[in-house]
Amino acid sequence: MKIIKTIKEFNNYRKNLEGKIGFVPTMGYLHEGHLSLMKKAKKECDIVIVSIFVNPTQFSPNEDLEKYPRDFEGDKDRCRSVKVDAIFYPEEKEMYPEEGMTTVIVEKITKKLCGVSRPTHFQGVTTVVSKLFNIVKPNRAYFGQKDLQQSIVIKRMVKDLNIDVNIVVCPILREDDGLAMSSRNEYLNEKERTVAPIIYESLQLAKNMFDNGEKSVERLKLAILEKINSKISDDMGKIDYVEIFDTENINNVMKVNKGNAIALAVYLGKARLIDNIIL
Amino acid sequence: MKIIKTIKEFNNYRKNLEGKIGFVPTMGYLHEGHLSLMKKAKKECDIVIVSIFVNPTQFSPNEDLEKYPRDFEGDKDRCRSVKVDAIFYPEEKEMYPEEGMTTVIVEKITKKLCGVSRPTHFQGVTTVVSKLFNIVKPNRAYFGQKDLQQSIVIKRMVKDLNIDVNIVVCPILREDDGLAMSSRNEYLNEKERTVAPIIYESLQLAKNMFDNGEKSVERLKLAILEKINSKISDDMGKIDYVEIFDTENINNVMKVNKGNAIALAVYLGKARLIDNIIL
Numbered sequence: 001m002k003i004i005k006t007i008k009e010f011n012n013y014r015k016n017l018e019g020k021i022g023f024v025p026t027m028g029y030l031h032e033g034h035l036s037l038m039k040k041a042k043k044e045c046d047i048v049i050v051s052i053f054v055n056p057t058q059f060s061p062n063e064d065l066e067k068y069p070r071d072f073e074g075d076k077d078r079c080r081s082v083k084v085d086a087i088f089y090p091e092e093k094e095m096y097p098e099e100g101m102t103t104v105i106v107e108k109i110t111k112k113l114c115g116v117s118r119p120t121h122f123q124g125v126t127t128v129v130s131k132l133f134n135i136v137k138p139n140r141a142y143f144g145q146k147d148l149q150q151s152i153v154i155k156r157m158v159k160d161l162n163i164d165v166n167i168v169v170c171p172i173l174r175e176d177d178g179l180a181m182s183s184r185n186e187y188l189n190e191k192e193r194t195v196a197p198i199i200y201e202s203l204q205l206a207k208n209m210f211d212n213g214e215k216s217v218e219r220l221k222l223a224i225l226e227k228i229n230s231k232i233s234d235d236m237g238k239i240d241y242v243e244i245f246d247t248e249n250i251n252n253v254m255k256v257n258k259g260n261a262i263a264l265a266v267y268l269g270k271a272r273l274i275d276n277i278i279l
Numbered sequence: 280m281k282i283i284k285t286i287k288e289f290n291n292y293r294k295n296l297e298g299k300i301g302f303v304p305t306m307g308y309l310h311e312g313h314l315s316l317m318k319k320a321k322k323e324c325d326i327v328i329v330s331i332f333v334n335p336t337q338f339s340p341n342e343d344l345e346k347y348p349r350d351f352e353g354d355k356d357r358c359r360s361v362k363v364d365a366i367f368y369p370e371e372k373e374m375y376p377e378e379g380m381t382t383v384i385v386e387k388i389t390k391k392l393c394g395v396s397r398p399t400h401f402q403g404v405t406t407v408v409s410k411l412f413n414i415v416k417p418n419r420a421y422f423g424q425k426d427l428q429q430s431i432v433i434k435r436m437v438k439d440l441n442i443d444v445n446i447v448v449c450p451i452l453r454e455d456d457g458l459a460m461s462s463r464n465e466y467l468n469e470k471e472r473t474v475a476p477i478i479y480e481s482l483q484l485a486k487n488m489f490d491n492g493e494k495s496v497e498r499l500k501l502a503i504l505e506k507i508n509s510k511i512s513d514d515m516g517k518i519d520y521v522e523i524f525d526t527e528n529i530n531n532v533m534k535v536n537k538g539n540a541i542a543l544a545v546y547l548g549k550a551r552l553i554d555n556i557i558l
Contacts, residue, residue, distance in 0.1 A: 101385050101386045101388060102385045103386070104381065104382075104383050104440070105381065105382050105383075105384055106381045107380045107381075108380050126381075127440075131440055134440055134443060160379045160381035160410075161383070161406075161413055162413040164413060
């Protein structure tokens with residue numbers, strides 16, 4: 001497995017590659033969710049490339065850039081365990097050698113959901129993913145459904161800009177108690193970790209209600225809010241949003257339909273956790 | 280010479296190409312300036328692809344999109360004469376099948392010079408050039424120095440986004456009387472066409488002054504303004520801007536140095552003409 005730290009070195013590596021290239025962009029601190037993307041890529045492609053880069057431009061000044069967890073040695077082992085071919089592991093000055101003037105902006109769908117509390121997050125994501133796609137030149141790129149809005153935004157960017165990369169969105173992996181896997185679960189203390197599964201339980205409750213005929217957006221949202229608030233007290237955390245929407249344009253729906261998504265974000269201790277379910 | 284109208288058809292053509300691909304993006308109504316780009320591409324590359332697309336997103340509502348001159352039959356002959364391999368000639372709905380949400384924005388350097396009177400022009404350019412690069416996948420792309428700011432903006436975008444395309448900027452071609460070749464010269468009536476060469480004469484005057492030791496930005500600009508106003512009366516047109524700047528970041532200079540550029544834009548009749556000179 002190659003570890004490549006510079007773009008120049010990557011270009012030299014890339015030009016000799018043949019066959020289908022699968023790409024998994026990550027911020028590292030890899031868990032089973034990331035590994036599931038790599039395994040899927042391995043199954044569908046000849047070469048699998050993983051990038052590990054904690055991208056500063058997708059954090060706002062008050063967010064957790066500095067304390068975002070890092071474990072490159074462990075990440076290498078994890079990548080090796082699923083037979084990744086190369087890790088692209090650039091330093092910040094390699095990706096942003098000077099103040100960049102160029103931004104790739106997706107409008108509208110980035111203003112909703114997480115975009116409300118993280119207004120510059122998605123332009124950081126779309127810009128760095130554009131850069132990574134231009135460096136890695138993959139045929140397929142793998143994203144987790146855990147970051148549902150991100151995957152919708154990336155798909156939209158790829159379509160609008162005619163980027164020749166196939167976007168593959170893979171299912172959410174969960175801990176045994178249902179909590180969606182996330183590098184940020186690391187931030188939870190023992191008590192917070194104990195109550196965290198209520199987030200997914202609330203989504204399952206809503207899905208059950210929907211499957212049993214409930215089509216009211218308000219009643220489903222209310223059920224989720226009540227369920228979460230029954231376990232997460234004001235001093236432990238608070239709900240950022242709960243939304244029900246169509247998965248192409250993230251438009252709120254009047255009446256819930258099959259294929260709509262429910263997504264939510266919850267502040268819990270030092271963590272901001274997101275989760276979602278497709279109906 | 281192939282004429283390709285859809286992206287799907289282009290993809291099929293592109294995947295069988297080998298060797299170095301040169302690309303000349305144009306809005307058609309081709310003149311010798313465009314042909315010089317194609318000839319240069321032909322010399323440096325194995326395959327030369329020209330796009331002809333009058334991109335609506337780089338015109339603002341009050342500009343000349345509707346009356347922008349078009350002559351596809353003539354353009355085909357001109358491309359054939361310099362042995363272009365393929366023309367990509369998409370319709371608007373092929374490039375923008377729905378309302379796009381994604382924009383590639385270069386900040387700062389797009390706010391200056393032509394960006395003052397055309398505030399959304401360059402984001403239209405950078406977005407469509409991104410799309411065309413993603414479709415055509417060239418090794419080299421050729422732009423004219425006539426649109427100096429455009430070439431600086433494109434180079435910046437390519438650098439910031441790690442786009443793997445070599446940008447080649449080619450010299451301005453001029454009519455016998457010095458007027459820079461432009462599809463928009465078409466808009467000039469006989470009288471306007473007679474005075475138009477004063478634009479380049481004024482740049483030459485300033486260059487001569489510089490070569491003879493004049494380093495004052497103000498005195499060079501004044502000489503240009505006076506020269507142009509001596510021929511172009513208020514009822515015929517007016518100067519939009521005259522600026523002297525460094526060619527990397529388009530920063531105004533305090534004192535003029537070798538390598539700086541003088542650029543200007545002049546409204547003349549129905550046309551807005553631009554020209555520039557590197558010192």
